[in-house]
Amino acid sequence: MVGSLKQAGAEPFVVPAMGSHGASTAEGQVRVLEHLGVGEKEIGCPIKATMESVLLGETPSGVEVFMDRNAYEADAMIVVNRVKPHTAFRGIVESGPTKMLAIGLGKQKGAHSVHAAGWEDIRHTIPEAANVAVESGKVAFGLAILENAWEEPYKVVAVPAEEIEESEAPLLEEAKQNLLRLPFDAIGVLVVDEIGKNISGDGADPNVTGRYPTPYATGGPEVERMVFLDLTKETGGNANGVGLADVVTERLASKIDRPATYFNALTSTTPQPVKLPMVMPTDRLAMAAALEMCAGVSQRDARSVRVRNTLKLRRIHASEALLPEVEKNERLHIIEEARPMRFGDDGALI
Incomplete structure (x- = not known):
């Protein structure tokens, strides 16, 4: 994608969109990206990291919505994220581009603002906050990525900014079918x-x-x-x-x-x-x-x-x-007979 943008005459850069992750520091967020294989050398463009954010406005329920300053000052923004079930709530959309617009791009201030509105309402707060981000006019489109059970991408869907939430909902249902599960109740x-x-x-x-x-x-x-x-x-x-x-x-x-x-x-x-x-x-x-x-x-x-x-x-x-x-269970195969667990003299598993 970076190469295509350059060919079109753009000057792309990457912004970490992860709320307060990386110890809520710009340097920490760059390290998180590097651990994921997203370094400047690998992607072929700069990474601009900051914890500074710009207040975009409020949702109908009064939740303040923020955006990373570097993203806000860019001519346009492409939101890239995988779609997955969230680990703490259920909704029409959970983890994906919509949540990235509402929380990840808001940095620590934006993430805290949305969470502080209450977990009981977060399934509604996230789409409302994402809509404020879209209405800012800064979002060009989104790329929603679906992965199989082994975190290998198998589908990438590009959607216009105003259709991100609507398009993400059916992708979430598909993602749930790919979720890794333990085979015991x-x-x-x-x-x-x-x-x-x-x-x-x-x-x-x-x-x-x-x-x-x-x-x-x-x-x-x-x-x-x-x-x-x-x-x-x-x-x-x-x-x-x-x-x-x-x-x-x-x-x-x-x-x-x-x-x-x-x-x-x-x-x-x-x-x-x-x-x-x-x-x-x-x-x-x-x-x-x-x-x-x-x-x-x-x-x-x-x-x-x-x-x-x-x-x-x-x-x-x-x-x-x-x-x-x-x-x-037809999906399970015994590959080794039962044996006692082995521990070293220090009590660590071998």
């Missing part, structure tokens, strides 16, 4: 090896784990206890979503960048995802603690599942208690 202990903002905005995708940061989204398995073992390198210490677990390791807790993590809670007005759960010294003790807290079931009979992260679900580990369900 009830899980005693779910162990997630790593969480991070590069995996999901909430570290581990609540649409996969069934653990949500607000009461305004539902779906996924019933998980009695959940364990997080580590943070990804790419998340840079941002542990947003850690509070959705019951137990974490000392290794994970020691890597948390509190300011970066807390910015998410302050902006989204949602403290639950940044609260620190029970911290255990090792992987082995963290998993043992979770099993101990599963009421009314022996450790041998526990329905336990382990995954690398919520994007890597092609291969999962399941306890013998789940074997009957595995054998009945």
Whole structure:
């Protein structure tokens, strides 16, 4: 797209449209893009990052709407985002170009303004705020991207600015069909090896784990206890979503960048995802603690599942208690016989 714009005589540049992510700093947001493979060298144009924003106006309900200053001062803007189910609310549109117009492009001020209006109404606030952005005349068109279950783009839809919300709604329904899911309705202990903002905005995708940061989204398995073992390198210490677990390791807790993590809670007005759960010294003790807290079931009979992260679900580990369900599911294949988990002398999983 950058090449096509240059051929047409434009001078394109990229603006990070991610609200308060990246510790709410311009430098942090550039690093987030670079972790995603969107660097100036890769895309062939400058990245102009700032946390300064311009007040565009208000929604009918009085919510202030902001826009990144660099985007506002450009001749025109193309909004590019993938369409996915959100992790904290349900609506006609959720994560996609509409939300990017309302929240991402508004930087910290805009993101906080929309969230502060209340999660119970956010499904209405986001389209209203996006409409204010469109009416500014700064948006040329949007590109909505659909990905398969392995985050590979398979469809890109270009829509005029005034049709973004209308066009995004059916794409969201299609995206829901592509959502990764665990193949069990009830899980005693779910162990997630790593969480991070590069995996999901909430570290581990609540649409996969069934653990949500607000009461305004539902779906996924019933998980009695959940364990997080580590943070990804790419998340840079941002542990947003850690509070959705019951137990974490000392290794994970020691890597948390509190300011970066807390910015998410302050902006989204949602403290639950940044609260620190029970911290255990090792992987082995963290998993043992979770099993101990599963009421009314022996450790041998526990329905336990382990995954690398919520994007890597092609291969999962399941306890013998789940074997009957595995054998009945035509989409599942046993690739290795049951064996005890192996731990090193330091209690870390091998």
